[in-house]
Amino acid sequence: MRLLSVAAHSFRVKGYDATTTRELAATMGLQKASLYYYISDKAHLLYEICEVSLQHIHATVEAAIADVRHPREQVEQVILAHVRAMLEDRDMHATMLVELRALSGDRRTNIIALRDKYEALVRGVIARAQDANEIRRDITAHDLTLALLNLLNWTIFWYSPDGGRTPEQLADEFRRIYLFGATAK
Amino acid sequence: MRLLSVAAHSFRVKGYDATTTRELAATMGLQKASLYYYISDKAHLLYEICEVSLQHIHATVEAAIADVRHPREQVEQVILAHVRAMLEDRDMHATMLVELRALSGDRRTNIIALRDKYEALVRGVIARAQDANEIRRDITAHDLTLALLNLLNWTIFWYSPDGGRTPEQLADEFRRIYLFGATAK
Protein backbone atom coordinates (compact mmCIF):
# COMPACT_ATOMS: atom_id res chain seq x y z
CA MET A 1 0.00 0.00 0.00
CA ARG A 2 1.37 3.38 -0.93
CA LEU A 3 0.10 5.04 2.24
CA LEU A 4 2.53 2.91 4.22
CA SER A 5 5.50 4.19 2.21
CA VAL A 6 4.41 7.80 2.52
CA ALA A 7 4.03 7.38 6.28
CA ALA A 8 7.36 5.59 6.64
CA HIS A 9 9.14 8.39 4.81
CA SER A 10 7.69 11.12 7.02
CA PHE A 11 8.21 9.06 10.16
CA ARG A 12 11.89 8.61 9.33
CA VAL A 13 12.55 12.23 8.46
CA LYS A 14 10.43 14.01 11.10
CA GLY A 15 9.62 11.30 13.59
CA TYR A 16 6.31 9.61 14.33
CA ASP A 17 4.96 12.18 16.77
CA ALA A 18 5.97 15.17 14.70
CA THR A 19 4.18 13.79 11.63
CA THR A 20 0.53 14.81 11.45
CA THR A 21 -2.28 12.95 9.77
CA ARG A 22 -2.91 16.17 7.85
CA GLU A 23 0.51 15.96 6.23
CA LEU A 24 0.06 12.34 5.32
CA ALA A 25 -3.33 13.07 3.78
CA ALA A 26 -1.95 16.04 1.84
CA THR A 27 0.92 13.95 0.45
CA MET A 28 -1.58 11.31 -0.61
CA GLY A 29 -3.78 13.97 -2.19
CA LEU A 30 -6.63 13.31 0.21
CA GLN A 31 -8.51 15.10 2.97
CA LYS A 32 -7.55 14.14 6.51
CA ALA A 33 -10.84 12.36 7.08
CA SER A 34 -10.34 10.11 4.07
CA LEU A 35 -7.32 8.48 5.71
CA TYR A 36 -9.61 6.87 8.23
CA TYR A 37 -11.19 4.82 5.48
CA TYR A 38 -7.88 2.92 5.31
CA ILE A 39 -6.67 2.96 8.91
CA SER A 40 -8.25 2.76 12.35
CA ASP A 41 -5.83 5.24 13.90
CA LYS A 42 -2.40 6.79 13.41
CA ALA A 43 -0.57 4.19 15.50
CA HIS A 44 -1.87 1.49 13.16
CA LEU A 45 0.39 2.90 10.44
CA LEU A 46 3.44 2.66 12.68
CA TYR A 47 2.51 -0.85 13.72
CA GLU A 48 2.23 -2.06 10.13
CA ILE A 49 5.53 -0.42 9.19
CA CYS A 50 7.33 -2.18 12.03
CA GLU A 51 5.68 -5.49 11.23
CA VAL A 52 6.42 -5.39 7.50
CA SER A 53 9.99 -4.25 8.17
CA LEU A 54 10.83 -7.06 10.59
CA GLN A 55 9.07 -9.74 8.57
CA HIS A 56 10.94 -8.64 5.47
CA ILE A 57 14.36 -8.65 7.12
CA HIS A 58 13.70 -12.00 8.74
CA ALA A 59 12.56 -13.60 5.50
CA THR A 60 15.43 -12.11 3.50
CA VAL A 61 18.14 -13.26 5.89
CA GLU A 62 16.55 -16.66 6.34
CA ALA A 63 16.47 -17.17 2.58
CA ALA A 64 20.06 -16.01 2.23
CA ILE A 65 21.42 -18.70 4.54
CA ALA A 66 19.06 -21.46 3.50
CA ASP A 67 21.36 -23.09 0.96
CA VAL A 68 24.64 -22.29 2.68
CA ARG A 69 26.34 -25.15 4.47
CA HIS A 70 29.56 -23.64 5.78
CA PRO A 71 28.98 -21.90 9.16
CA ARG A 72 31.25 -18.94 8.55
CA GLU A 73 29.82 -18.39 5.11
CA GLN A 74 26.42 -18.22 6.78
CA VAL A 75 27.66 -15.34 8.91
CA GLU A 76 28.88 -13.60 5.78
CA GLN A 77 25.52 -14.06 4.11
CA VAL A 78 23.71 -12.65 7.15
CA ILE A 79 25.80 -9.49 6.93
CA LEU A 80 25.17 -9.04 3.22
CA ALA A 81 21.46 -9.80 3.37
CA HIS A 82 20.85 -7.63 6.43
CA VAL A 83 22.62 -4.59 5.00
CA ARG A 84 20.97 -5.02 1.62
CA ALA A 85 17.48 -5.38 3.06
CA MET A 86 17.90 -2.38 5.37
CA LEU A 87 19.31 -0.01 2.80
CA GLU A 88 16.80 -1.03 0.15
CA ASP A 89 14.03 0.55 2.19
CA ARG A 90 15.55 2.98 4.64
CA ASP A 91 12.23 4.65 5.46
CA MET A 92 10.61 1.47 6.66
CA HIS A 93 13.53 0.05 8.58
CA ALA A 94 14.78 3.28 10.19
CA THR A 95 11.24 3.92 11.42
CA MET A 96 11.06 0.45 12.89
CA LEU A 97 14.38 0.90 14.67
CA VAL A 98 13.69 4.31 16.17
CA GLU A 99 9.94 4.64 16.66
CA LEU A 100 9.07 1.40 18.40
CA ARG A 101 8.76 3.29 21.68
CA ALA A 102 5.75 5.17 20.29
CA LEU A 103 3.79 1.91 20.24
CA SER A 104 2.00 0.69 23.35
CA GLY A 105 0.09 -2.31 24.63
CA ASP A 106 -0.32 -5.38 22.43
CA ARG A 107 1.10 -3.63 19.40
CA ARG A 108 4.35 -2.99 21.20
CA THR A 109 4.46 -6.52 22.59
CA ASN A 110 3.96 -8.06 19.15
CA ILE A 111 6.70 -6.01 17.51
CA ILE A 112 9.17 -6.74 20.30
CA ALA A 113 8.42 -10.43 19.83
CA LEU A 114 9.20 -10.17 16.11
CA ARG A 115 12.43 -8.32 16.90
CA ASP A 116 13.45 -10.96 19.43
CA LYS A 117 12.70 -13.68 16.91
CA TYR A 118 15.00 -12.06 14.37
CA GLU A 119 17.75 -11.61 16.92
CA ALA A 120 17.44 -15.29 17.76
CA LEU A 121 17.87 -16.18 14.09
CA VAL A 122 21.13 -14.24 13.90
CA ARG A 123 22.31 -15.54 17.25
CA GLY A 124 21.75 -19.09 16.05
CA VAL A 125 24.01 -18.51 13.07
CA ILE A 126 26.71 -17.06 15.30
CA ALA A 127 26.40 -19.87 17.82
CA ARG A 128 26.72 -22.59 15.17
CA ALA A 129 29.80 -20.85 13.79
CA GLN A 130 31.21 -20.90 17.32
CA ASP A 131 30.47 -24.62 17.62
CA ALA A 132 32.38 -25.18 14.39
CA ASN A 133 35.23 -23.14 15.89
CA GLU A 134 34.92 -20.57 13.10
CA ILE A 135 34.05 -17.70 15.44
CA ARG A 136 35.81 -16.77 18.67
CA ARG A 137 34.44 -18.35 21.84
CA ASP A 138 35.77 -15.96 24.46
CA ILE A 139 32.73 -13.71 23.85
CA THR A 140 29.19 -15.09 24.14
CA ALA A 141 27.04 -15.56 21.03
CA HIS A 142 24.67 -13.09 22.67
CA ASP A 143 27.25 -10.32 22.79
CA LEU A 144 28.71 -11.14 19.39
CA THR A 145 25.20 -10.80 17.98
CA LEU A 146 24.55 -7.47 19.65
CA ALA A 147 27.89 -6.19 18.39
CA LEU A 148 27.07 -7.29 14.85
CA LEU A 149 23.64 -5.68 14.90
CA ASN A 150 25.18 -2.51 16.36
CA LEU A 151 27.62 -2.39 13.49
CA LEU A 152 25.00 -2.98 10.81
CA ASN A 153 21.93 -1.15 12.12
CA TRP A 154 23.32 2.30 12.75
CA THR A 155 24.37 2.54 9.12
CA ILE A 156 20.83 3.36 8.09
CA PHE A 157 21.09 6.76 9.78
CA TRP A 158 24.02 8.04 7.75
CA TYR A 159 23.90 6.03 4.52
CA SER A 160 22.95 7.87 1.38
CA PRO A 161 22.59 6.23 -2.04
CA ASP A 162 24.21 9.37 -3.48
CA GLY A 163 27.40 8.69 -1.52
CA GLY A 164 28.84 6.65 -4.36
CA ARG A 165 28.86 3.35 -2.55
CA THR A 166 26.48 0.49 -3.01
CA PRO A 167 24.99 -1.46 -0.10
CA GLU A 168 27.06 -4.41 -1.30
CA GLN A 169 30.32 -2.49 -1.03
CA LEU A 170 29.47 -1.33 2.47
CA ALA A 171 28.42 -4.82 3.49
CA ASP A 172 31.77 -6.13 2.34
CA GLU A 173 33.62 -3.57 4.45
CA PHE A 174 31.55 -4.55 7.46
CA ARG A 175 32.23 -8.21 6.71
CA ARG A 176 35.97 -7.61 6.75
CA ILE A 177 35.89 -5.49 9.89
CA TYR A 178 33.56 -7.79 11.79
CA LEU A 179 35.28 -11.04 10.91
CA PHE A 180 38.93 -9.97 10.82
CA GLY A 181 39.10 -6.67 12.67
CA ALA A 182 40.50 -3.23 11.97
CA THR A 183 44.08 -4.39 12.53
CA ALA A 184 44.00 -7.11 9.87
CA LYS A 185 46.36 -6.59 6.98
CA MET B 1 20.81 21.88 36.40
CA ARG B 2 18.34 19.25 37.46
CA LEU B 3 15.75 20.29 34.87
CA LEU B 4 18.11 19.16 32.13
CA SER B 5 18.38 15.66 33.61
CA VAL B 6 14.64 15.37 34.06
CA ALA B 7 14.09 16.43 30.46
CA ALA B 8 16.80 14.11 29.13
CA HIS B 9 15.21 11.17 30.92
CA SER B 10 11.74 11.81 29.49
CA PHE B 11 13.15 12.55 26.04
CA ARG B 12 15.00 9.24 25.98
CA VAL B 13 12.07 7.15 27.20
CA LYS B 14 9.17 8.83 25.38
CA GLY B 15 10.83 10.95 22.75
CA TYR B 16 11.10 14.73 22.53
CA ASP B 17 7.79 15.38 20.81
CA ALA B 18 5.83 13.03 23.03
CA THR B 19 7.12 14.72 26.17
CA THR B 20 4.97 17.65 27.28
CA THR B 21 6.08 20.67 29.24
CA ARG B 22 3.30 19.81 31.67
CA GLU B 23 4.98 16.48 32.47
CA LEU B 24 8.37 18.08 32.94
CA ALA B 25 6.88 20.67 35.27
CA ALA B 26 5.04 18.01 37.26
CA THR B 27 8.22 15.95 37.67
CA MET B 28 10.04 19.05 38.88
CA GLY B 29 7.17 19.83 41.27
CA LEU B 30 6.34 23.07 39.45
CA GLN B 31 3.48 24.55 37.45
CA LYS B 32 3.93 24.62 33.68
CA ALA B 33 4.34 28.37 33.62
CA SER B 34 7.22 28.24 36.09
CA LEU B 35 9.37 26.32 33.61
CA TYR B 36 9.56 29.41 31.47
CA TYR B 37 11.48 31.19 34.17
CA TYR B 38 14.38 28.83 33.32
CA ILE B 39 13.97 28.26 29.60
CA SER B 40 12.86 30.30 26.60
CA ASP B 41 11.08 27.41 24.94
CA LYS B 42 10.92 23.62 24.88
CA ALA B 43 13.49 23.22 22.12
CA HIS B 44 16.01 25.06 24.25
CA LEU B 45 16.08 22.06 26.59
CA LEU B 46 16.86 19.70 23.73
CA TYR B 47 19.54 22.02 22.43
CA GLU B 48 21.32 22.19 25.77
CA ILE B 49 21.14 18.42 26.20
CA CYS B 50 22.77 17.85 22.81
CA GLU B 51 25.40 20.48 23.48
CA VAL B 52 26.35 19.19 26.92
CA SER B 53 26.38 15.61 25.64
CA LEU B 54 28.72 16.26 22.73
CA GLN B 55 31.02 18.56 24.66
CA HIS B 56 31.31 15.96 27.40
CA ILE B 57 32.13 13.09 25.06
CA HIS B 58 34.62 15.19 23.16
CA ALA B 59 36.40 16.35 26.30
CA THR B 60 36.43 12.86 27.82
CA VAL B 61 37.89 11.18 24.75
CA GLU B 62 40.38 13.97 24.16
CA ALA B 63 41.61 13.67 27.74
CA ALA B 64 41.85 9.89 27.45
CA ILE B 65 44.28 10.00 24.53
CA ALA B 66 46.25 13.05 25.63
CA ASP B 67 49.05 11.17 27.34
CA VAL B 68 49.06 8.13 25.09
CA ARG B 69 51.87 7.89 22.56
CA HIS B 70 51.30 4.58 20.81
CA PRO B 71 48.78 4.97 17.94
CA ARG B 72 46.96 1.70 18.46
CA GLU B 73 46.73 2.28 22.18
CA GLN B 74 45.06 5.58 21.34
CA VAL B 75 42.37 3.70 19.43
CA GLU B 76 41.87 1.46 22.45
CA GLN B 77 41.52 4.46 24.73
CA VAL B 78 38.97 6.04 22.40
CA ILE B 79 36.82 2.91 22.62
CA LEU B 80 37.00 2.76 26.40
CA ALA B 81 36.40 6.47 26.96
CA HIS B 82 33.55 6.68 24.46
CA VAL B 83 31.67 3.70 25.90
CA ARG B 84 32.24 4.87 29.46
CA ALA B 85 31.06 8.42 28.77
CA MET B 86 27.96 7.26 26.90
CA LEU B 87 26.82 4.68 29.42
CA GLU B 88 27.47 6.96 32.37
CA ASP B 89 24.64 9.22 31.25
CA ARG B 90 22.40 7.29 28.91
CA ASP B 91 19.57 9.81 29.08
CA MET B 92 21.68 12.68 27.81
CA HIS B 93 23.56 10.82 25.10
CA ALA B 94 20.70 8.71 23.75
CA THR B 95 18.63 11.89 23.44
CA MET B 96 21.43 13.57 21.54
CA LEU B 97 21.76 10.63 19.17
CA VAL B 98 18.08 10.22 18.37
CA GLU B 99 16.39 13.59 18.77
CA LEU B 100 18.70 15.85 16.80
CA ARG B 101 16.17 15.92 13.98
CA ALA B 102 13.73 17.77 16.23
CA LEU B 103 16.06 20.77 16.24
CA SER B 104 15.90 23.33 13.45
CA GLY B 105 17.71 26.40 12.21
CA ASP B 106 20.85 27.61 13.96
CA ARG B 107 20.39 25.21 16.83
CA ARG B 108 20.51 22.26 14.50
CA THR B 109 23.48 23.68 12.62
CA ASN B 110 25.46 24.19 15.81
CA ILE B 111 24.86 20.67 17.11
CA ILE B 112 25.77 19.12 13.78
CA ALA B 113 28.99 21.11 13.85
CA LEU B 114 29.82 19.73 17.30
CA ARG B 115 29.06 16.22 16.11
CA ASP B 116 31.27 16.64 13.06
CA LYS B 117 34.05 17.97 15.26
CA TYR B 118 33.89 14.88 17.44
CA GLU B 119 33.86 12.56 14.44
CA ALA B 120 36.94 14.36 13.16
CA LEU B 121 38.70 13.75 16.46
CA VAL B 122 38.07 10.02 16.23
CA ARG B 123 38.93 9.92 12.55
CA GLY B 124 42.26 11.58 13.30
CA VAL B 125 43.14 8.85 15.77
CA ILE B 126 42.24 6.16 13.24
CA ALA B 127 44.15 7.88 10.45
CA ARG B 128 47.32 8.20 12.54
CA ALA B 129 47.08 4.53 13.44
CA GLN B 130 46.84 3.79 9.74
CA ASP B 131 49.92 5.90 9.06
CA ALA B 132 51.78 3.85 11.67
CA ASN B 133 50.53 0.71 9.92
CA GLU B 134 48.71 -0.37 13.05
CA ILE B 135 45.27 -0.29 11.40
CA ARG B 136 44.31 -1.77 8.03
CA ARG B 137 44.60 0.55 5.03
CA ASP B 138 42.29 -1.18 2.58
CA ILE B 139 39.35 0.68 4.17
CA THR B 140 39.34 4.47 4.46
CA ALA B 141 39.73 6.16 7.85
CA HIS B 142 36.31 7.66 7.15
CA ASP B 143 34.61 4.27 6.88
CA LEU B 144 36.61 2.73 9.72
CA THR B 145 35.42 5.60 11.90
CA LEU B 146 31.79 5.20 10.92
CA ALA B 147 32.03 1.47 11.60
CA LEU B 148 33.53 2.10 15.02
CA LEU B 149 30.88 4.65 15.97
CA ASN B 150 28.17 2.28 14.70
CA LEU B 151 29.52 -0.44 16.95
CA LEU B 152 29.74 1.78 20.02
CA ASN B 153 26.75 4.11 19.69
CA TRP B 154 23.92 1.64 19.28
CA THR B 155 24.86 0.05 22.61
CA ILE B 156 23.11 2.83 24.49
CA PHE B 157 19.73 1.56 23.31
CA TRP B 158 19.99 -1.90 24.80
CA TYR B 159 22.49 -1.52 27.64
CA SER B 160 21.15 -1.81 31.15
CA PRO B 161 23.29 -1.39 34.28
CA ASP B 162 21.27 -4.27 35.79
CA GLY B 163 22.54 -6.63 33.11
CA GLY B 164 25.51 -7.60 35.23
CA ARG B 165 28.17 -6.10 32.99
CA THR B 166 30.06 -2.92 33.54
CA PRO B 167 30.72 -0.40 30.76
CA GLU B 168 34.39 -1.37 31.02
CA GLN B 169 33.68 -5.04 30.35
CA LEU B 170 31.56 -4.16 27.33
CA ALA B 171 34.18 -1.74 26.05
CA ASP B 172 36.77 -4.50 26.26
CA GLU B 173 34.60 -6.85 24.20
CA PHE B 174 34.14 -4.13 21.59
CA ARG B 175 37.89 -3.49 21.62
CA ARG B 176 38.61 -7.14 20.86
CA ILE B 177 35.95 -7.38 18.17
CA TYR B 178 36.84 -4.10 16.49
CA LEU B 179 40.59 -4.60 16.49
CA PHE B 180 40.88 -8.36 15.96
CA GLY B 181 37.51 -9.46 14.61
CA ALA B 182 35.00 -12.13 15.48
CA THR B 183 37.14 -14.91 14.00
CA ALA B 184 40.20 -14.22 16.16
CA LYS B 185 41.17 -16.99 18.52
Place this chain on the structure above:
DNA sequence: GTCTATAAAGAGATAGAC
Protein backbone atom coordinates in the same frame (compact mmCIF):
# COMPACT_ATOMS: atom_id res chain seq x y z
C1' DG C 1 -14.08 6.14 -1.45
C1' DT C 2 -13.91 10.78 -0.72
C1' DC C 3 -15.76 14.91 0.84
C1' DT C 4 -17.10 19.13 4.32
C1' DA C 5 -17.67 20.29 8.83
C1' DT C 6 -16.76 19.88 13.47
C1' DA C 7 -16.16 17.82 17.92
C1' DA C 8 -13.05 17.20 21.84
C1' DA C 9 -8.80 17.20 23.75
C1' DG C 10 -4.11 18.59 24.34
C1' DA C 11 -0.25 21.37 23.07
C1' DG C 12 3.24 25.49 23.86
C1' DA C 13 3.47 29.79 25.59
C1' DT C 14 2.16 34.41 27.97
C1' DA C 15 0.01 37.92 31.42
C1' DG C 16 0.15 39.55 35.57
C1' DA C 17 -0.42 38.78 40.71
C1' DC C 18 2.25 37.57 44.80
Place this chain on the structure above:
DNA sequence: GTCTATCTCTTTATAGAC
Protein backbone atom coordinates in the same frame (compact mmCIF):
# COMPACT_ATOMS: atom_id res chain seq x y z
C1' DG D 1 10.78 32.26 41.70
C1' DT D 2 6.42 30.47 41.61
C1' DC D 3 1.68 30.85 41.16
C1' DT D 4 -3.34 31.00 38.75
C1' DA D 5 -5.63 31.84 34.77
C1' DT D 6 -6.00 31.88 30.06
C1' DC D 7 -4.94 32.53 25.09
C1' DT D 8 -4.22 30.53 20.81
C1' DC D 9 -3.15 27.01 17.97
C1' DT D 10 -2.87 22.26 16.56
C1' DT D 11 -3.96 17.69 17.11
C1' DT D 12 -6.57 13.13 16.35
C1' DA D 13 -10.72 11.42 15.24
C1' DT D 14 -15.82 11.22 14.04
C1' DA D 15 -20.51 12.43 11.78
C1' DG D 16 -22.89 12.36 7.99
C1' DA D 17 -23.58 13.93 3.03
C1' DC D 18 -22.49 12.62 -1.75
